[in-house]
Amino acid sequence: MQADRRIAGMRVALELAKRGVRGANPLVGAVIIDSSGSILATGYHRGAGTPHAEADALTRLGPIPADAAREATMLVTLEPCNHVGRTGPCAQAIIDAGIGKVVYAAKDEGSEAAGGAARLRAAGVNVEQGLLETDALDLNHRWFLARAGKRPFTTLHLAQTLDGRIAAADGTSQWITSPDSLRHAHQIRSRVDAIVVGTGTVLADDPRLNARDEHGRPFDRQPRRIVMGEREIPAGAALAADANWEQIRSHDPRMVLGRLHEAGISHVLIEGGSSIITAFLAEDLVDEIYLYQAPIFLGAGRQSIGDLGVGTLGDARAFRLDPIDGESVQILGTDTLTHLEPIPVRLPGRSTAS
Ligand SMILES: NC(=O)C1=CN([C@@H]2O[C@H](COP(=O)(O)OP(=O)(O)OC[C@H]3O[C@@H](n4cnc5c(N)ncnc54)[C@H](OP(=O)(O)O)[C@@H]3O)[C@@H](O)[C@H]2O)C=CC1
Numbered sequence: 001m002q003a004d005r006r007i008a009g010m011r012v013a014l015e016l017a018k019r020g021v022r023g024a025n026p027l028v029g030a031v032i033i034d035s036s037g038s039i040l041a042t043g044y045h046r047g048a049g050t051p052h053a054e055a056d057a058l059t060r061l062g063p064i065p066a067d068a069a070r071e072a073t074m075l076v077t078l079e080p081c082n083h084v085g086r087t088g089p090c091a092q093a094i095i096d097a098g099i100g101k102v103v104y105a106a107k108d109e110g111s112e113a114a115g116g117a118a119r120l121r122a123a124g125v126n127v128e129q130g131l132l133e134t135d136a137l138d139l140n141h142r143w144f145l146a147r148a149g150k151r152p153f154t155t156l157h158l159a160q161t162l163d164g165r166i167a168a169a170d171g172t173s174q175w176i177t178s179p180d181s182l183r184h185a186h187q188i189r190s191r192v193d194a195i196v197v198g199t200g201t202v203l204a205d206d207p208r209l210n211a212r213d214e215h216g217r218p219f220d221r222q223p224r225r226i227v228m229g230e231r232e233i234p235a236g237a238a239l240a241a242d243a244n245w246e247q248i249r250s251h252d253p254r255m256v257l258g259r260l261h262e263a264g265i266s267h268v269l270i271e272g273g274s275s276i277i278t279a280f281l282a283e284d285l286v287d288e289i290y291l292y293q294a295p296i297f298l299g300a301g302r303q304s305i306g307d308l309g310v311g312t313l314g315d316a317r318a319f320r321l322d323p324i325d326g327e328s329v330q331i332l333g334t335d336t337l338t339h340l341e342p343i344p345v346r347l348p349g350r351s352t353a354s
């Protein structure tokens, strides 16, 4: 088969991967082609707890004759997994389907899911790695970085005015953003494993920090509520309504993320306030941002971001539009939502992801 047919197939897999959402799991796409390079089936991973891309593509392929399966190639953007998590091992599913060849773009090193390629080879499947690897690393560059750092993937929520303020001079901040923005913010809350806020926000707002629908009803899946800081939280605080919360008496974002990782938390939402957001940004511990911008000025009040130690323009914390999870820029009621991710950096021990 011509190499350009495989490259074209892998490009389709990369595009499919972008239909998913990142967080606990990376974005992954898969395409099954026949010996002439025609696409037989496609799949992608839709987010934590849903089938992996390979399993999705195999389901769509359905049963095919054994010789056709042997002639087929699975093109997948990440090494097929080798473990039973919330779904079964993809390497075994590919073996069971009788697929003759697997080409994957990026290795899945250093995770409990690694070893899929070895398992496939041991079962006689022809395996190749590296096709469009740079694109595949770029797609999940922050997810790989988070995993290498043994910490959860982090999403920053920032709901601010046009002049970058998250509360007025008198401390009022509910609500800066529109009901549509709040609805979106609650969807994100329902996606994550934990929400982190500082003691300042708890003492100022007494937030509930649960994930609710537009009628105020809690979703089935609720994040754990984490408060960072030393000050005592009042016994009657709204977020302490049930046991699914914890105070971590630390000012060190890396230590807090390490603790959460050890507790099995894979995706964290940083909600605020200003001091907490600044601390995570200063340490390059923000993997994506949902920036909700309301069309109002306050002229005074709490700035969303404090001192990041940036003295000159060249040292600015640089982000780019994130094409994942819908349009990078959306209108939500009267607000603008911008989805951003950090500019990629070279990953230690890997090919460049930029
Ligand atoms: N518009 C929006 O989306 C949001 C707005 N807000 C608003 O933000 C305001 C609160 O912001 P802010 O006062 O900064 O409060 P924060 O919620 O950021 O909490 C700050 C406190 O957290 C503790 N802390 C833990 N780690 C650190 C660290 N690395 N650096 C500094 N402090 C740390 C300290 O408390 P300790 O002394 O206890 O250790 C500190 O006083 C409120 O007005 C609230 O309404 C808040 C969230 C979202």
Ligand SMILES: Nc1c(N[C@@H]2O[C@H](COP(=O)(O)O)[C@@H](O)[C@H]2O)[nH]c(=O)[nH]c1=O
Binding pocket: 159, 173, 174, 175, 176, 177, 181, 182, 185, 197, 201, 205, 206, 207, 208, 209, 210, 271, 272, 292
């Ligand atoms: N003010 C503000 C936000 N503030 C965040 O919402 C928290 C209140 O959560 P809850 O009590 O669960 O409704 C508050 O403490 C802060 O973390 N969020 C936004 O999307 N838009 C806004 O304008």
